[in-house]
Amino acid sequence: MPPLPLLRAHLLPIALGVAAVAALLVPASGAGALARAEGAHQVGVITTGLVVPWDIAFLPDGRALVTERGGAVRIVSPAGALSATPAARVSVTENGEGGLLGIAIDPAFASGAPYVYLTATPGSEMQVQRWRFAGSTMTFDGVVVDGIPMGTIHSSGRVRFGPDGALYVGTGDAGVPARAQDPTSRNGKVLRVPPGAFRGGGVAPEVVATGLRHPQGIAWQPGSGRLYATEHGPSGFDGVSGDDELNLIVPGGNYGWPHRRGWDQSPYHSPAHLWPTTIAPSGIAFLALPGSAWSGKALVAGLKGKVLRLLSFDGARVVADEALLLNQYGRLRAVAEAPDGAVWVTTSNRDGRGTPVSADDRIIRIVPPAGEGDLAALGAEPGAWAEAPAAVPPAERPATPRRAAPAAPGLLTLTAPASVRAGARARVVAVFSGTPGRVALQARRAGRWHTLRLATPSRAVVRFAFRPRTPGAQVMRVRYRSAGRSLDRPLRMRVRPA
Numbered sequence: 001m002p003p004l005p006l007l008r009a010h011l012l013p014i015a016l017g018v019a020a021v022a023a024l025l026v027p028a029s030g031a032g033a034l035a036r037a038e039g040a041h042q043v044g045v046i047t048t049g050l051v052v053p054w055d056i057a058f059l060p061d062g063r064a065l066v067t068e069r070g071g072a073v074r075i076v077s078p079a080g081a082l083s084a085t086p087a088a089r090v091s092v093t094e095n096g097e098g099g100l101l102g103i104a105i106d107p108a109f110a111s112g113a114p115y116v117y118l119t120a121t122p123g124s125e126m127q128v129q130r131w132r133f134a135g136s137t138m139t140f141d142g143v144v145v146d147g148i149p150m151g152t153i154h155s156s157g158r159v160r161f162g163p164d165g166a167l168y169v170g171t172g173d174a175g176v177p178a179r180a181q182d183p184t185s186r187n188g189k190v191l192r193v194p195p196g197a198f199r200g201g202g203v204a205p206e207v208v209a210t211g212l213r214h215p216q217g218i219a220w221q222p223g224s225g226r227l228y229a230t231e232h233g234p235s236g237f238d239g240v241s242g243d244d245e246l247n248l249i250v251p252g253g254n255y256g257w258p259h260r261r262g263w264d265q266s267p268y269h270s271p272a273h274l275w276p277t278t279i280a281p282s283g284i285a286f287l288a289l290p291g292s293a294w295s296g297k298a299l300v301a302g303l304k305g306k307v308l309r310l311l312s313f314d315g316a317r318v319v320a321d322e323a324l325l326l327n328q329y330g331r332l333r334a335v336a337e338a339p340d341g342a343v344w345v346t347t348s349n350r351d352g353r354g355t356p357v358s359a360d361d362r363i364i365r366i367v368p369p370a371g372e373g374d375l376a377a378l379g380a381e382p383g384a385w386a387e388a389p390a391a392v393p394p395a396e397r398p399a400t401p402r403r404a405a406p407a408a409p410g411l412l413t414l415t416a417p418a419s420v421r422a423g424a425r426a427r428v429v430a431v432f433s434g435t436p437g438r439v440a441l442q443a444r445r446a447g448r449w450h451t452l453r454l455a456t457p458s459r460a461v462v463r464f465a466f467r468p469r470t471p472g473a474q475v476m477r478v479r480y481r482s483a484g485r486s487l488d489r490p491l492r493m494r495v496r497p498a
Contacts, residue, residue, distance in 0.1 A: 034291050034341030036370040043325070046080025047363035053346040055158070056336040057103045060110040064344065067118065069099035069351065075136055078340065080363060088131060088138035092120050096152030102159035104167065113199060115141065117167060119157035121150045126157060128169055130198065144198045145205050148186045151175035154214040163225050165195035168208065170215035170229060177238060177258035180211050188212045188257065190229060190249055211255040211268060217284035222296060223375060226316060228272065230281035230300055233261060237489055239410030239433065240482055244281050246273035248316055258433055273318040279305025283334040287368065289341045295373025301332040301345060308332055308345060312374055329364055330354050342367050411489050414478055419494040422471050426493065428464040435460055436480050444475040468495045
């Protein structure tokens with residue numbers, strides 16, 4: 001595949017003020033005042049019985065479409081009632097983190113373009129699909145973007161319409177970090193489909209940003225048009241867990257993965273905000289409707305953190321980070337501002353990594369506190385994209401404890417044959433992000449680990465060769481040390497009879 005077209009700043013004339021955002025989200029005529037709480041915010045569960053809800057999008061009539069990772073698109077009333085019959089069942093491959101993921105409503109839905117856009121993983125790739133909505137039913141209408149390889153991890157898949165009318169898609173590295181820096185790959189990127197092009201045939205998307213590991217949330221700041229993306233930092237197998245990011249996305253920006261992490265990622269773009277301890281940030285939503293103390297702030301859902309983070313801004317800078325719902329509802333994935341001004345948040349406790357209760361998965365409705373909010377403090381001329389090489393100058397970063405780079409590098413890729421004949425030579429190749437210390441290739445036998453090969457390498461690529469003797473399934477691992485901890489990467493190999 002040739003290098004993908006790189007989006008330049010002059011291609012993005014964004015003119016978006018607070019009023020323009022609010023106009024897209026105001027309640028339908030006669031719906032009454034926006035939902036606002038006197039005093040503290042109010043929290044309640046409005047929907048139960050979902051199965052791994054991944055994303056939320058609101059129709060012009062106030063109903064919500066909610067994707068379930070297993071392939072169903074569910075309809076939820078403004079009051080939270082769940083329709084028994086899904087609007088659609090999408091054929092997907094649920095391989096690890098794959099399935100039915102993001103959802104977005106065509107900006108011209110109410111004026112002759114009744115389309116819904118989904119990210120889904122049929123087969124071995126992720127696609128952006130277009131579906132036609134009528135009444136309470138969706139029918140497949142075409143593929144907009146394909147050719148995005150999927151893996152068992154890091155699909156990303158958030159899809160949103162920007163204030164410029166274009167369709168934006170976040171893609172993960174699919175477990176292959178090098179793809180994030182590969183100009184011929186659509187993985188590890190933020191992609192853009194120009195206005196209107198998403199209603200035609202297949203599109204070769206433009207690349208907005210590269211060097212991303214797993215960007216699960218994208219949202220625009222009201223008043224400035226700045227685009228922010230949440231990103232998962234390393235989680236153990238590819239580096240010491242931590243350093244989740246909020247990135248200010250600029251056209252053509254490179255965000256450093258897998259070469260950099262932490263606050264200072266020069267010569268790449270450094271994050272606007274950092275969570276040194278893993279929260280696994282997923283969905284993000286700016287609150288654009290007025291009359292709330294949260295107006296202009298951003299809410300970020302945390303999966304592993306089991307938290308909703310409330311971020312306050314002064315222009316491009318994050319100046320406060322408050323924890324909400326901590327450990328109250330489990331893993332949180334999607335967050336969206338409803339047309340009535342309330343906030344909807346989904347749980348993700350049935351995704352294989354949570355501890356579900358009988359009501360899971362759920363939609364939580366939050367009524368923000370009444371007030372003025374931060375809409376006047378967001379700065380920048382409407383329509384301006386930030387173009388500085390760093391998202392936030394180092395001297396202006398909030399006083400979050402900084403995390404040094406790991407003492408030892410992480411394991412990026414591990415290659416081994418799926419099967420080998422007994423007595424034949426088998427080769428295992430491990431690629432690290434730098435030169436590791438001792439690395440061991442081990443096999444499991446009679447309930448114990450046995451070291452087959454031990455290496456103290458002088459470079460980032462470690463190669464092992466050995467001759468398996470016993471036919472059957474061989475459970476193995478590569479064991480190494482990083483930042484004072486022992487880490488493992490498992491592998492399996494079938495040994496065929498000689």
